[in-house]
Amino acid sequence: MSLLGTLRHRLGLGPPPSSSGLLQAVPRHVFRWDLDKTYLRTEFDSIKDLAKAAFENAADKQAYPGAAALLRALRSSEHRITIVSGSPTQMRQVLAAKLALDGVEFDEFVLKNNLKNILRGRFRALRAQIPYKLPALLASRCNSPAAPAETLFGDDAEADAIIYCLYADLLAERVSATDLERILQAARTYEDDALRTLELARRVPKGDPVKRMFIHLDRRSPPQGFRRYGRRLVPVYNYFQTAVVLYGDGVLSARQVLFVAFDMLDSRQFELASLANSLQDLLRRGRLDREVALRLAGEAQAAAKSGALTGRTDLPPFEQIARVFTDRVKELGGAALGWPAEDEPLDYVALVDEEHDRRRDRRRRGH
Amino acid sequence: MGGDLAPDEIVRGAAEASLSLGAEIILVGDAAVLGRILPQLRHDGARVRVHHAPARVEMDEKPAEALAAKPDASIAVAADLVARGDGDALVSAGNTGASVLACARRWKLLPGVRRSALAAVYPTELRRGDKDDPFSLILDVGATIDASAEDLVTFAVMGSAYAKVVSKNRRPRVALLSNGAEAGKGPAAVVTAHELLLATTELNFIGNVEGLDIPRGFADVIVCNGFVGNVVLKMLEGVSETVVRLARYAHKERLAWRLGLFALSSAIDQLKQITDWQQYGGAPLLGFEHLFIKAHGRSNAHAITNAIKVANKALAGNLCGTIARTMAELDERRRLAAPVAPTP
Structure with missing residues (x-):
């Protein structure tokens, strides 16, 4: 594909480049990202917030510190990055431009057609999450x-x-299909959408590919509330924590984790101490082994010994990074840490009902 | 990690402070216990750090004995962390004696300060400072039982600095607590301190006040030795509790009194809010190179959050630096004023 074609795709104006080869090869790993409150610092709790988000231009939109660096680190010829967001399709251009500004490349970008929902009088679908996102994820897996x-x-x-x-x-x-039907009913899904979701669930390639799920704690929800979702779902306060867990999983190298860390330090919203605290938080919650944390510190120490520099005088040297990380691990002494997360089957209908109650409660409190 | 409601309420207060303040909070205590409580609370995981300390001094333990028997008690470990610069201030709701002793053994006194002082706030009729604070500061309330005249002057300097930095009171009125307003009243140390304070232009010294002037709020900073201050503070607390008990008695006794109390309920609520010690954070221990805020032993999460906020405010206003500077100025002026010995 021509450069123009690639640019058109990056701006969300055209189909993905077919000659890149990325789409034809079977990817080793797919990373599926949400945008608002996951990648972008977006407020949409009130009409005013929604209006502001709609009229912001790409340069005004703010990504969370470390998110862009992490996405860049995850990008490789063997990986596929898909974005499935609840933002309206009318925002495609500005969102794609923001990703381009951040140097983030993606293979697929799915947005919600809210104009269609309005024209069809489907007002319930405007804020509905499950009826939109679940089929979008299934379709993405079916079509690639x-x-x-x-x-x-x-x-x-x-x-x-x-x-x-x-x-x-x-x-x-x-x-099962019957259970899915009940879940979609609880989520107040329109009938045709429910049928489409059931059909996608039937024909989606099966397996157990989802290795990790990260929930960015934008609302600072207590992490304890996510234990019931099992060990593979990790609530995180920031993208350094995400990078560290992925390092533990063998997805990222220590070098890539440190690049994410530097991006966060660069944002001036984080200091070395807050990154070390984030590392310790994962240890306390049993989401990271001491051995992995010490291995990461050891790799920073090895970088220091080899004479590697962070390349910037305003960033802490590797030696200091290694020392602070090691200290945070040692500070926990020999205390037995973490509660094993539950890996019990989930009652999705009850979860959906709870989520509805929470949303109603938030609306009542004006959040 | 001491206090009647520790560790749950202490962690809850710290978790809340991690969201509202830009400060890093180090929780010192049993890491396994703290690690189980924190994930149940809304907090900022990047701003909270846990330092493991397996033991703690209980509220009813003798301070010196407890610290000797438990060198890894949370208060001792926390004081060490501050001494070596890992922390800037210490907040505790635990055993007061053990806390003061742990700080005194590990922290250096500021130059010119011979004895530390524990300060407490008391609600008053008059309000003061840019923030319209409805309380005055009494010090010392128990750190230095027998203070000399020079110590009382130092306490006045420290109390005045605290009122300036924390209450944003630009020129706090400082008074000596005595048994009469006249300069010659009181024990020798108070009489001498009065003379010294009159000569101390760095302070807005208004003279002596009596016990009944404390709740009236004539002075913003009231200076006394630790023995007197402790007795005064506990008596004032006792009076407040007795008033509440009498009101409860009246409520039960007669319908007419009950109706009267009902009519006054909003005013009583307002009064309760003003006199609620949980609003004021805690008592600062002044005179050391570092700051210690002693929260009430019964502190709940709200009180702990406020104690952390007070510590944060004192740090932001460089309280210890302000005390050190004033003490140095005072010292310099005294040195210049001293008669020069004739050269032989």
Whole structure:
């Protein structure tokens, strides 16, 4: 494809470049990202917030520190990055431009056609998450080569934890068609959408590819509330934590984790101490092994010994990074840490009802 | 990690502070216990850090004995962390004696300060400072039982600095607590301190006040030794509790009194809010190179959040630096004023 074609795609104006080869080969790993409150610092709790988000230009939109660096680190010829967002399709151009500004490349970009919903009088669908996102995820897996591994990124603002677990359980055939029907009913899905979702669930390539799910704690929800979703779902306060967990999983190298860390330090919203605290938080919650944390510190120490420099005088040297990380691990002494997360089957209908109650409660409180 | 409601309420207060303040909070205590409580609370995981300390001094333990028997008690470990610069201030709701002792053994006094002082706030009729604070500061309330005249002057300097930095009171009125307003009243140390304070232009010294002037709020900073301050503070607390008990008695006794109390309920609520010690954070221990805020032993999460906020405000206003600077100025002026010995 020509450069113009690639640019048109990056701006969301055309189909993905077919000559890149990325789409034809079977990817080793698919990373599925949400945008608002996961990648972008977006407020949409009130009409005013929604209007502001709609009229912002690409340069005004703010990504969370480290998110762009992490996406760049995850990008490789063997990986596929898909974005499934609840933002309206009318925002495609500005969102794609923002991703381009951040140097983020993607293979697929799905947005919600809210204009169509309005024209069809489907006002319930405007804010509905499960009836939109679940079929979008299933369709994405149906329409592209199915990878053996998937990692999903969402947030605590809406129902991402439920949707991602349901998606993973559908692929692993842990949820039957009858159960899915009941779940879609509980989620107040329009009938034709429910039929389409059931059909997609029937024909989606099965397996157990979802290895990890990350929930960005934008609302600072207590992490304890996510234990019931099992060990593979990790609530995170920031993208350094995400990068560290992916390092533990063998997806990222220590070098890539440190690049994410530097991006966050660069944002001036984080200091070395807050990154070290984030590392310790994962240890306390049993989401990271001491051995992995010390291995990361060891790799920073090895970088220091080899004479490697961070390349910037305003960033802490590797030696200091290694020392602070090691200290945070040692500060926990020999205390027994973490509670094993539950890996019990989920009652999705109850979860959907709870989510409805939470949303109603938030609306009542004006959030 | 001490206090009657520790560790749950302490962690809850710290978690809340992690969201509202830009400060890093180090929780010192049993890491396994803290690690189980924190994930149940809304907090900022990047701003909270846990430092493991397996033991703690209980509220009813003798301070010196407890610290000797438990060198890894949370208060000792926390004081160490501050001493070596890992923390800037210490907040505790635990055993007061053990807390003061742990700080005194590990922290250096500021130059010119011979004894530390524990300060407490008391609600008053008059309000003061840019923030319209409805309380005055009493110090010392228990750190230095027998203070000399020079110590009382130092306490006045420290109390005045605290009122300036925390209450945003540009020129706090400082008074000596005595048994009469006249300069010659009181024990020798108070009489001498009065003379010294009159000569101390760095302070807005208004003279002596009596016990009954404390709740009236004539002075913003009231200076006394630790023995007197502790007795005064506990008596004032006792009076407040007795008033509440009498009101409860009246409520039960007669319908007419009950109706009267009902009519006054909003005013009583307002009064309760003003006199609620949980609003004021805690008592600062002044005189050391570092700051210690002693929260009430019964502190709940709200009180702990406020204690952390007070510590944060004192740090932002460089309270210890302000005290050190004033003490140095005072010292310099005294040195210049001293008669020069004739050269032989």
